[in-house]
Every structure is written in C-alpha cells, then in structure tokens.
Amino acid sequence: MSVTRTVTLSDVAERAGVSATTASYILNGRSVEMRISADTETRVRAAVAELGYRPNRSARSLRTATTSTIGVISDFVASGHFASQMLTGASAAARADAHLLVIGETEGDPGVEALLIEELLERQVDGIVYATLVTAEVTVPPALGRRRTVLLNCVDPSTVLPAVLPDELGGGRTAAGALVRAGLRSGLHVVGEDPTPNALAGVLRLQGIRARLGEEGLGIDGVVPCPWTVAGAYAAVDAWLADGARPQGLICLNDRIAMGVYQALAEHGLEVPRDVSVVSFDGSELATWLRPEVTSVTLPYADLGAEAVRVLMDPGWATTGVVRLPMPISAGASVRPRPAEVPAS
Amino acid sequence: MSVTRTVTLSDVAERAGVSATTASYILNGRSVEMRISADTETRVRAAVAELGYRPNRSARSLRTATTSTIGVISDFVASGHFASQMLTGASAAARADAHLLVIGETEGDPGVEALLIEELLERQVDGIVYATLVTAEVTVPPALGRRRTVLLNCVDPSTVLPAVLPDELGGGRTAAGALVRAGLRSGLHVVGEDPTPNALAGVLRLQGIRARLGEEGLGIDGVVPCPWTVAGAYAAVDAWLADGARPQGLICLNDRIAMGVYQALAEHGLEVPRDVSVVSFDGSELATWLRPEVTSVTLPYADLGAEAVRVLMDPGWATTGVVRLPMPISAGASVRPRPAEVPAS
DNA sequence: TGATCCTGCTGATTCGATTCAGCATATGAC
DNA sequence: GTCATATGCTGAATCGAATCAGCAGGATCA
Numbered sequence: 001m002s003v004t005r006t007v008t009l010s011d012v013a014e015r016a017g018v019s020a021t022t023a024s025y026i027l028n029g030r031s032v033e034m035r036i037s038a039d040t041e042t043r044v045r046a047a048v049a050e051l052g053y054r055p056n057r058s059a060r061s062l063r064t065a066t067t068s069t070i071g072v073i074s075d076f077v078a079s080g081h082f083a084s085q086m087l088t089g090a091s092a093a094a095r096a097d098a099h100l101l102v103i104g105e106t107e108g109d110p111g112v113e114a115l116l117i118e119e120l121l122e123r124q125v126d127g128i129v130y131a132t133l134v135t136a137e138v139t140v141p142p143a144l145g146r147r148r149t150v151l152l153n154c155v156d157p158s159t160v161l162p163a164v165l166p167d168e169l170g171g172g173r174t175a176a177g178a179l180v181r182a183g184l185r186s187g188l189h190v191v192g193e194d195p196t197p198n199a200l201a202g203v204l205r206l207q208g209i210r211a212r213l214g215e216e217g218l219g220i221d222g223v224v225p226c227p228w229t230v231a232g233a234y235a236a237v238d239a240w241l242a243d244g245a246r247p248q249g250l251i252c253l254n255d256r257i258a259m260g261v262y263q264a265l266a267e268h269g270l271e272v273p274r275d276v277s278v279v280s281f282d283g284s285e286l287a288t289w290l291r292p293e294v295t296s297v298t299l300p301y302a303d304l305g306a307e308a309v310r311v312l313m314d315p316g317w318a319t320t321g322v323v324r325l326p327m328p329i330s331a332g333a334s335v336r337p338r339p340a341e342v343p344a345s
Numbered sequence: 346m347s348v349t350r351t352v353t354l355s356d357v358a359e360r361a362g363v364s365a366t367t368a369s370y371i372l373n374g375r376s377v378e379m380r381i382s383a384d385t386e387t388r389v390r391a392a393v394a395e396l397g398y399r400p401n402r403s404a405r406s407l408r409t410a411t412t413s414t415i416g417v418i419s420d421f422v423a424s425g426h427f428a429s430q431m432l433t434g435a436s437a438a439a440r441a442d443a444h445l446l447v448i449g450e451t452e453g454d455p456g457v458e459a460l461l462i463e464e465l466l467e468r469q470v471d472g473i474v475y476a477t478l479v480t481a482e483v484t485v486p487p488a489l490g491r492r493r494t495v496l497l498n499c500v501d502p503s504t505v506l507p508a509v510l511p512d513e514l515g516g517g518r519t520a521a522g523a524l525v526r527a528g529l530r531s532g533l534h535v536v537g538e539d540p541t542p543n544a545l546a547g548v549l550r551l552q553g554i555r556a557r558l559g560e561e562g563l564g565i566d567g568v569v570p571c572p573w574t575v576a577g578a579y580a581a582v583d584a585w586l587a588d589g590a591r592p593q594g595l596i597c598l599n600d601r602i603a604m605g606v607y608q609a610l611a612e613h614g615l616e617v618p619r620d621v622s623v624v625s626f627d628g629s630e631l632a633t634w635l636r637p638e639v640t641s642v643t644l645p646y647a648d649l650g651a652e653a654v655r656v657l658m659d660p661g662w663a664t665t666g667v668v669r670l671p672m673p674i675s676a677g678a679s680v681r682p683r684p685a686e687v688p689a690s
Numbered sequence: 691t692g693a694t695c696c697t698g699c700t701g702a703t704t705c706g707a708t709t710c711a712g713c714a715t716a717t718g719a720c
Numbered sequence: 721g722t723c724a725t726a727t728g729c730t731g732a733a734t735c736g737a738a739t740c741a742g743c744a745g746g747a748t749c750a
Binding site: 351353354355365366368369370372373400401402403404405406407408409 | 735736737738739
Binding site: 055063064 | 705706708709
C-alpha cells in the first residue's frame with residue numbers, strides 16, 4: 001500500500017480529460033441538465049472507479065452549507081434500551097436519506113447540553129433531534145432556534161417546534177380495553193404512579209384507562225402507588241396483598257412494575273392469569289421474559305426515532321405540530337380469556 | 346430574531362480592527378507564539394463574544410483534514426442495552442477530547458457496512474471504532490485500513506489492529522470463585538452453551554470456570570446446553586430438573602439464562618440460594634430485578650466504549666495490541682453463604 | 691550611522707468541491 | 721450566406737479558516 005495522496009475531483013477530471021466542473025456536474029447527477037455527453041460521463045465514471053475517488057465532504061459542506069448529518073441530543077442514550085431503539089429507528093430513517101447521525105449525550109446536565117448544542121451547530125448539522133428519555137415537558141435551549149429542530153418524546157409548550165411522541169392516552173385506552181374485552185368488570189387496579197412531576201406518560205395513561213373504562217360504565221377500584229421499579233412495585237404490591245387485597249385485573253404502568261407485581265403475586269400464591277389478569281406498558285423485552293408473557297402496550301421507540309427524523313427532513317417541517325404515534329398492544333398470556341358465554345342468538 | 350448572516354472570522358477581525366490571521370492565531374491559542382499583544386487579544390475576544398462568533402468546522406476541516414469526530418460502526422446499536430452503554434462510555438471519552446461520535450448501524454449487513462464505512466471516510470472522521478454486539482472474531486473490511494481503527498468487543502486475527510475486549514477468561518474464574526468461596530464443592534453445573542460458533546464469550550467463560558475450579562481440585566459436573574434466552578433456559582432446566590437433577594450451584598452464562606433458571610427452579614419448589622446457588626454473567630439491570638438479586642459477573646460496557654476511544658486517540662495507538670478489561674462481580678444474594686465453620690485456631 | 695534583532699502584526703495562498711456566467715462549435719432556419 | 725439556437729463544455733469565483741512568508745517600525749549594538 002503506497003502513500004497515496006488523497007484523490008481529488010481535479011485528479012478525476014484530469015484523468016478523464018475534462019474540467020473539474022464537468023466532473024462535478026456528472027457526479028451530482030446534473031449531466032442531463034448540463035448536456036454532458038454519454039461518452040464523457042462514461043469516461044469520468046471510469047476515472048472515478050480507477051482512482052477510487054471519494055468526495056471530500058468537508059469541502060462540499062463548506063460550499064453548500066449542508067453536511068448530510070443530523071444531530072441527536074438526548075439526556076440519556078444508555079438508560080433502558082429505549083433510547084437506543086430510538087437511535088436505531090432514527091439511524092435507519094436518516095440513512096434512507098443519505099444522512100448520518102451525530103450523537104451527544106447530556107446526562108441531564110444543562111451545561112453539557114449547551115456545550116453539545118454549540119458543537120453540533122459548529123459542525124453544521126442539517127437538523128437536530130432533541131430527545132428525552134422520559135416523556136416530559138421541557139424548555140429547549142434557545143440556541144436550538146438557529147437550526148431546524150424536532151422534539152422527540154417531549155414537548156415545549158413555549159414554542160411551536162414539531163414534536164413526536166407516543167399516544168399515551170390511546171395507549172391507556174388500549175390497556176383498559178384488553179381487560180374489558182376479557183370481561184373483567186370489577187376489582188380493577190392500577191399499579192404505579194408517576195414518580196416525576198414533569199413526566200407526562202403516567203398521567204396520560206391513567207387518563208386513557210379511566211376514559212375507556214368509563215365508556216363501559218366501569219372504573220378503577222384504586223391505584224397502588226409505587227416507584228417505577230421492580231423492587232418498588234414488589235414491595236408495594238406485596239404489602240397491599242398482605243393487607244388482604246384480592247384484585248381481578250392489574251394495569252401496571254410499565255413492564256418493570258409488572259415484573260415486581262408478578263413476584264408479589266407468586267409470593268401470595270396468586271397465579272397469572274388464573275387469579276389475576278395483568279396488563280402492562282412499554283412492550284420491552286422484559287415483557288416477553290415473564291412467565292406467562294405479559295400483555296403490554298408498546299412504546300414504539302424505533303418508530304418514534306424514525307418519525308422524528310422524517311419530520312426533520314420534511315419540507316413542511318415547521319408546520320408539523322405534535323405527532324402522536326399509536327402504541328400497539330403486544331399480546332401475552334397474562335389476561336384471563338373471557339369465560340365462555342351463552343351464544344348471543 | 347433577525348435573519349443574521351452567519352458570523353465569520355473576518356467579521357470578528359474587522360470588528361476588532363485586526364486581520365483575520367491575527368484573530369485566527371488568537372482563537373487557536375497561538376497568541377504567545379505569535380507575539381500578539383494582550384490588548385489585541387482582549388479586543389478580539391470581545392468581538393467574538395459580541396458577535397456570537399462560532400467557527401465553521403467545515404472550513405477548518407477542509408484546511409486541517411481533521412474533524413474532531415469519531416465514527417462508530419456497529420452491527421447493532423439497539424439490541425440489549427449493552428451496545429448503548431458502550432456508546433455512552435465512548436461518547437463521554439470522546440467528549441473529554443472535544444470529539445463527537447458519528448454512528449452507523451449496519452444491522453449485520455456487509456453491504457450496509459461497506460457503505461457506512463465509505464460515508465464515514467468521506468466525512469473525514471479522525472478514527473473509527475468498529476464494534477460488535479457479541480464478542481467475536483471478525484475480518485474487518487479493508488476500507489478501514491485507510492483510517493486509524495480500534496476494534497471493540499471483537500478481534501481480527503488477520504490484522505494487528507488494536508482491540509478492546511472484556512476479560513472473559515478472568516470473568517469465568519471470578520464466577521467460579523464465588524461458588525468456591527461459598528464452600529460449594531460438588532453439584533456444580535453450567536447452564537448455556539455458546540449458540541453461535543463465532544462468539545468467543547461462552548468458550549472463554551467456560552474455560553475460566555474450569556481453570557478456577559481445577560485449582561481447588563474441583564470440576565463441573567455437567568453443562569446444561571440451551572440457547573441464551575429466558576424461555577430457552579427455562580425449558581432446558583425445567584426438563585433437566587424434571588429428570589431428577591438436583592444441582593447445588595449453577596453458573597449461568599448470562600443474565601437472561603439466569604432468569605429462565607430462576608423460573609424453572611421456582612417451578613420445582615427449589616429456592617435460591619437455600620437449595621441452589623446461582624451465579625451469572627452480564628451484570629445487566631435484569632440481574633438486579635430478580636429475587637433474590639443474582640450475583641453476576643459484569644460486562645463493563647461503558648468502560649469498553651471509553652477505553653476504545655482512548656486507545657483510538659492515543660499517539661501510541663498502532664502498538665496497543667489487545668486490551669482486556671476486567672469483569673467485576675456484582676454481588677447479589679443468590680449464593681448461599683458459607684456454613685459456619687469451627688474456627689481455625 | 692548603519693546593521694541587526696525583536697515586536698506585532700498582515701497579505702496571499704491553500705484546502706476541495708460547487709456553481710455562475712460564458713465560450714467555441716455545430717446545426718438549422720430563412 | 722447570415723443569424724439564431726442548441727450542444728457540450730470550461731474558467732474563475734466562492735465557501736471560511738489556517739498558515740507561510742514577510743513587512744513596517746522601534747530598540748539595541750558597535
């Protein structure tokens with residue numbers, strides 16, 4: 001392998017016996033518009049292949065003020081694997097448009113956030129996806145006003161920035177619907193209560209649940225408050241059951257809570273779904289690991305990421321408003337099937 | 346907010362009443378070397394602040410052929426949250442050196458991989474981290490020869506590229522050591538066998554386990570083969586226990602297997618750690634969700650990511666060789682404490 | 691008084707691709 | 721035979737920062 005000086009467009013042009021201008025037009029798909037002959041085009045393309053020419057994006061970016069690059073700024077990339085599914089979806093959507101993702105993780109530190117935004121702006125990213133791990137209301141840093149931005153999993157009431165979020169309200173309805181369809185009419189409880197005041201998910205899910213049950217003339221018998229963790233849910237539900245509670249249907253506000261609930265039910269000799277039907281939220285892998293697999297209303301993280309990027313690249317970007325993506329239900333075996341009924345007619 | 350034309354270095358220079366050259370020297374920390382007066386420096390910095398000047402990285406990159414950007418190419422970003430922890434570690438290490446991460450996910454497709462590598466090279470990334478989800482032997486695409494590269498979680502026997510991996514062998518020893526320290530001397534089994542022939546982790550872990558037990562004159566009573574999944578482990582161990590097996594200590598080759606094992610043990614009325622001690626690998630969140638929390642030998646994903654980036658930026662990069670990071674043990678309550686002994690002296 | 695050195699700066703060029711304006715030559719219309 | 725149009729291409733400027741070579745003007749020295 002020789003110390004090959006990097007091949008430039010001029011090298012290609014020289015080799016093909018044309019000007020750099022012509023070569024540039026050809027490589028940018030403007031040969032028809034510029035009436036380049038087929039013969040010339042062939043020669044240029046051959047030269048590209050022979051020399052192994054690769055355009056220098058820095059040069060192009062300098063001239064065109066675009067980088068085919070999207071900045072993703074989020075509070076946490078790692079936590080859960082939720083954020084990374086977002087990344088996967090975003091990455092795929094970006095690649096569909098020949099863009100790459102530049103990521104920055106703020107770890108929730110506003111100072112770091114400001115710094116990263118500056119770095120992204122300096123790097124001339126074409127747009128920014130501002131994502132939060134937990135669905136929340138935020139106030140985006142003013143620096144983002146300098147680039148087109150889409151919010152992911154959050155909204156900023158003080159701006160008109162487009163935002164992409166899961167339809168938590170609809171998700172709540174879906175979860176309740178699963179119990180309704182199973183014929184459960186009483187002994188319905190919700191486990192978990194929103195632990196952080198800024199997070200909207202819990203509030204909306206609960207609202208959706210109430211709305212759906214209300215349509216059937218039903219209601220929640222109570223909410224068992226607990227942090228959104230396995231251990232926290234276990235402790236709360238264990239104590240609750242020890243107090244004599246005998247629920248028929250439990251809606252857990254996320255899958256980790258469901259796992260704690262499973263543990264507590266087992267501890268008290270209660271079987272899912274024979275004694276208690278369980279529905280959950282998140283649709284994470286964990287839901288499929290439980291025995292029996294828990295029916296879970298899925299957060300469509302990959303879709304959210306992909307949609308955010310699509311909105312970002314859409315010409316009508318500015319007027320998109322808030323997009324809410326449906327939360328599909330992932331059926332497990334944790335809801336007791338409806339008892340056989342007398343056929344209707 | 347006005348339609349502010351972007352501020353360039355010349356604008357700053359003009360405002361400060363100096364040449365762009367001078368301003369450039371000052372902003373690049375060469376004012377002493379270039380004997381710029383303190384007064385001039387002050388004026389330039391003031392101008393920067395007043396105008397809100399931000400350098401244009403594209404221009405700088407074009408000139409310097411560096412981008413303060415590191416490319417991360419991996420087969421899967423999403424799967425598990427392992428890869429994303431790597432990203433977090435890598436991101437933090439990169440930021441410590443004022444670099445950002447550009448990510449590309451190949452989804453295991455060699456075509457996509459080749460494409461992404463070209464994209465990264467075009468974008469003039471300063472270096473590339475080539476990561477795999479599963480520890481494996483790989484053959485890196487030749488295009489990577491054009492940029493400094495570090496392998497993460499994999500090795501390429503055909504090259505001398507630096508590689509960063511977990512010390513699986515040591516991890517195996519640690520896992521076995523936990524059982525040894527508890528005084529277990531028989532009825533020791535390993536659950537899970539490497540499902541993919543290219544993955545090294547299982548082989549090395551098993552090797553480490555055997556070595557450590559051998560030192561005590563002990564051995565494995567058997568391996569229960571199963572896929573590395575919750576359901577697969579449950580099925581295998583359930584059948585095995587139904588056959589009358591009564592192990593004393595189980596080493597699960599990852600946390601998902603441990604979860605399946607817990608389920609199977611519970612099914613057969615066996616309690617952890619009273620009846621069976623369990624040790625696992627991964628140190629994922631799942632390990633802490635099980636009851637009792639399972640003792641797990643941790644894959645230091647964040648460290649791996651950070652170390653890979655550090656190696657990449659190290660001047661001695663080329664001669665680094667293979668770096669193996671220790672796998673610390675995360676103690677749960679799944680190993681039966683050693684029975685009280687007669688004091689030794 | 692001239693030679694030398696230091697101080698504090700600047701002009702001009704460069705990186706590599708994009709793009710506007712325009713220039714020969716060929717073809718056709720009348 | 722002339723003018724107009726179409727064809728197929730090119731020269732030169734440009735994007736914004738980095739950097740080499742060099743230039744005034746003052747101080748120092750012999």
